[in-house]
Amino acid sequence: MDAVEALERIAFLLERSLAPSYRVRAFRTAARVLSGLGPDEVRRRADAGTLETLKGVGPKTAQVATEALAGRVPAYLATLEDEAAAEPGPERGRELRALLRGDCHLHSDWSDGGSPIEEMGRTAAALGHEWAALTDHSPRLTVARGLSPARLREQLDVIAALNATWAPFRLLTGIECDIHEDGTLDQEPELLDRLDVVVVSVHSKLRMDARAMTRRMVAAVRDPRSDILGHCTGRLLIGRDGGNPRPESRFDADEVFAACAETGTAVEINSRPERLDPPRRLLRRAVAAGTLFSIDTDAHAPGQLDWQILGCARAEECGVPAERVVTTWSREELLAWTREGRVPTGVAR
Template sequence: MKATDALDEIAFLLERNLASPYKTKAFRGALAAIEAFTEEEIAAGVEDGSLKRRKGIGATTWTVIEQAVAGDVPEYLADLRKRIGGPVTQTGAELRAQLKGDLHSHSYWSDGTTDLATMARTAERLGHDYLVASDHSPSLRIANGLSTERLEQQLEELATLNDSFDDFRMLSGIEVDILETGELDQSEDVLDRLDVVVASVHSKLRTPSAEMTKRMLAGIRSPHTNVLGHCTGRLVQGGRGTRPQSTFDAEAVFAACAENNVAVEINSRPERQDPPDNLITLALEAGCLFSIDSDAHAPGQLGLLDLGAARAHGLGIPADRIITTWPLDRLLEWCR
């Protein structure tokens, strides 16, 4: 197999398994160090040892490259495939196959680990028709949220990037904070230019229920909002510890989502599993649409959609109520 494919697959599997970014960075770095070379140039660099001395190549990644050039599946990759390869779960596989895209992902423009092009190429390889670049908004400084000026620069990069694809499209978007006032944390002018807006609450998650409900309702009623992101903000596992879900009048919030044509996100990250099952059922009964999203911060995490599809399947959500099963034209018309 190609050395570049081996490094990419190893990074993907580690990222999907939520391994330490420091571990995955080694393989992404090695990939970046050799991806501009032809297979013949890589083979020559292995033969004379010059590639081993190249910046970004370490002992483990050198062994992977060397074994791949020799025509073998690298031992490191074979072990990963055995332990964590294949779908994350087989549950909901039929629904997962109907998903055409993902509306929530992050790049190094905010707190993701790679560039937009790497996210896009991975999404295309997974069979996506589209992926939304939804980096954070300015108030989330800890996540390097995008100012209006930086978001406008990202829009220019997306336009150039899309020129390199035939059937795949990277959509413009944002995960915009719903501020304490209920306003969205970005200028209306730039929000008007985006394909998809995911609105989420990231701060003051223990605000009393009445105040949180008022805040969320204002965000949902904004004409710019398309998707309500990870609505409870809870964390149920993982390296960041756990965090209880925020409290709000769920019936009022989901009624507003249904009334204002805002989809409720089913966040596929295993540490979030947000909303909880009982709230998904309530949203389904309220007539809401849903968006199954990965909230990926690394390319491999795009594969976490398997988990969201499994939850949606288990709770009996019809495929047509899930906007990420829709073709691109229908999705964009609905967002507009």
């Protein structure tokens, strides 16, 4: 294990455990700094004891690098690995997780994610994905640095350039599109038509009247550009920065899921530990309604891409048929569905 690999592994484990972002940032930053120097210069500086003179490298990250260069597993990394191994994993979900080929919901530092597009894609490929969809936020969500049409067009060019070097893995273009109060989508229609995957989510006025929320969500999933209904209740089991939980939005789930089934819009099984949305009772109703599903991480950092097992466990527990999970499909099958509404042979709803 070299110094950069050790620093990146520590950052990955911290991200997976929802550690504070400043802790993660220290290790990601140090990894980028050392990666830019090259292994020979890193070793020379480590031998001279001057790693800490580099901007972005502190005492703790320098110690990790020095221990790795000495041929040892850094002590801090060993501690984190032991903690991760001791965490009780879900009893279910492993069979379904083995079938997954991709992830339809992840963010980069172009909006409110913590890492560049390249790091997110590279990590998704390392986890065994054949494809993943980058779905940064839409313009209205300014608190999350939502992408204007111009920025989204620029991002499409960046993704195309990365994909030219990544075969066979492919990063799909996408967006997490805010649903306006009237059910319309927060992006130019012609631009949405260009994207591979469109996740639509409610991020504002989460406490609106149940009837109005139902109309809002039904209108959104009936839009032919919508592919996936994201984190449908909007709940937070753990509030931001350890704050109070956020209750579920109120809506007629049966009406919303019936619209999803009719239009072929998938219901997202959001794997973020503080979301785990939809709740089990609603997930079972979506199964009964005959909807498609997308088991996603909603990852905002590379380490969070490892959360899909949490969604898989809930899916298995609630009887979600694997063939109705779009993230088990090949890239070709997924794109035939998002572009033409065609589902693979044998997918019964």
